[in-house]
Amino acid sequence: MVAIRPTLAAPKTALERLPEEWADVLVSWGEPKFRGIQVFRWIHQRGVFDPAQMTDLPKSLRERLAKEDLALPMEVALFHRSSDGTRKMLLRLTDGKEVESVLIPQGHVGDLAAVPDDEDADVEEPRARTPISQCISTQVGCAMGCVFCASGVAGLKRHMNAGEIVSQVLLGRARSDEHERVRNVVFMGMGEPLHNYDAVARALVLLTHPEGLALSTRRVTLSTSGLVPQIDRLGQDFGGQVQLAVSLHAVDNEKRSALMPINRKHPIEELMEALRRYPLPKRRRITIEYTLIAGKNDELRDADTLSKLLRGIPVKVNLIPMNPVDGSPLAAPDYSGVDAFQERLRSHGVAAFVRRTRGDDIAAACGQLALHGEKRRLRVDYSAGGGGS
Ligand code: SF4
The missing domain is CATH 3.20.20.70 (Aldolase class I)
Incomplete structure (x- = not known):
């Protein structure tokens, strides 16, 4: 996999922090840097959002993380x-x-x-x-x-x-x-x-x-x-x-x-x-x-x-x-x-x-399901070169 890393705007929510951004936050709480990748893995690799279930983290950190908004939005x-x-x-x-x-x-x-x-031939795919x-x-x-x-x-x-x-x-x-x-x-x-x-x-x-x-x-x-x-x-x-x-x-x-x-x-x-x-x-x-x-x-x-x-x-x-x-x-x-x-x-x-x-x-x-109840008539005017909803 090719590493891609453009310059990014600052994260808006805890859920979108990258490992190094988690590390910065955790270091500021007095935790070691490597905890950043652990927290990231729990969320994005294992799909766990409840800090209480992040079992390889110390209890004090889990309690602190519980104050962050990690729930699915x-x-x-x-x-x-x-x-x-x-x-x-x-x-x-x-x-x-x-x-x-x-x-x-x-x-x-x-x-x-x-x-x-x-x-696709060179892509490894688990058969199961x-x-x-x-x-x-x-x-x-x-x-x-x-x-x-x-x-x-x-x-x-x-x-x-x-x-x-x-x-x-x-x-x-x-x-x-x-x-x-x-x-x-x-x-x-x-x-x-x-x-x-x-x-x-x-x-x-x-x-x-x-x-x-x-x-x-x-x-x-x-x-x-x-x-x-x-x-x-x-x-x-x-x-x-x-x-x-x-x-x-x-x-x-x-x-x-x-x-x-x-x-x-x-x-x-x-x-x-x-x-x-x-x-x-x-x-x-x-x-x-x-x-x-x-x-x-x-x-x-x-x-x-x-x-x-x-x-x-x-x-x-x-x-x-x-x-x-x-x-x-x-x-x-x-x-x-x-x-x-x-x-x-x-x-x-x-x-x-x-x-x-x-x-x-x-x-x-x-678009169709979310628009249920919001249907409006569409107008298309080719002759004028315009249109839209
Ligand atoms: S209005 Fe056009 S750009 Fe927007 S979602 Fe529909 S197809 Fe895509």
Whole structure:
């Protein structure tokens, strides 16, 4: 595993302290420095939050730690299991706000994890445990206003801190079945991760810390709507080790701006240049997310333009048939249209996959569960080049 350590903003909560930050705190209490790594391991490796259970710590330290706020900053408000094995958690934060996280058995949605099977050969995998992918949130709501996305409907309520972001994975691990383990984490739930950069950067360091959850950076995927300066920053801070997924969804600026208002600030050409600059390690690819919307972006000439745009960038394209949002006039193309689009991309030498929607019976598209009761009608105005929720 490659050690990654960008300069981080100070921790906001005890839960998001790194071992050396714990050591600083504990030394100031008169404890030896090595206790820092012990406390970190209890929380992030073993998922123990009650100091009374941290049995290799002296009693006096356990009592002192009990005064720190080490409790998980969320509770599971709803836990739905789909017939296909997908599980969706509605998580209530300490201020009552709600976000969501989805556990997805791998094999069903290998595409979502952004690590193609042919790149997996050198990864040691214990045979006995079923790998699962977890989709996590980074903000309550989202400010980006993409018109096809339920999370964008409510607008941004607040950023999540790093402790809240990582706690989703700690909870996901605790709530997965005994034979499973969380192997991939995808920042693709509520929120634009790069709009909450400092907290997300700290969460990435925590999730991949070898003394904690120890996820491989190749198994952590950050999905963005295209915040160009932050893509550059992520590339520099993590040396390109974090898997990057980009929501593209349209191949010309007028259509993309209508779907994704961020495109007015960072148009397609600027975004493609940022992807060319991203310091990808060898044999890695950036994932391009392309939601197919009937009559809007699903023509074969769109596939031709898409392949031209991506020329020279190591990518794979995930095609996602539109998952309808209540009140939206947008719909998915039929199966033959999806197949034809995929085949056209492949004929241009572009690796293209269709991501099947999972967990339809529990509304597993990110954003849908937390937005229950907050549905509003979506307005899409292509002719004006605008839209939003
Ligand atoms: S697609 Fe992503 S960036 Fe766009 S509104 Fe939804 S959560 Fe935000």
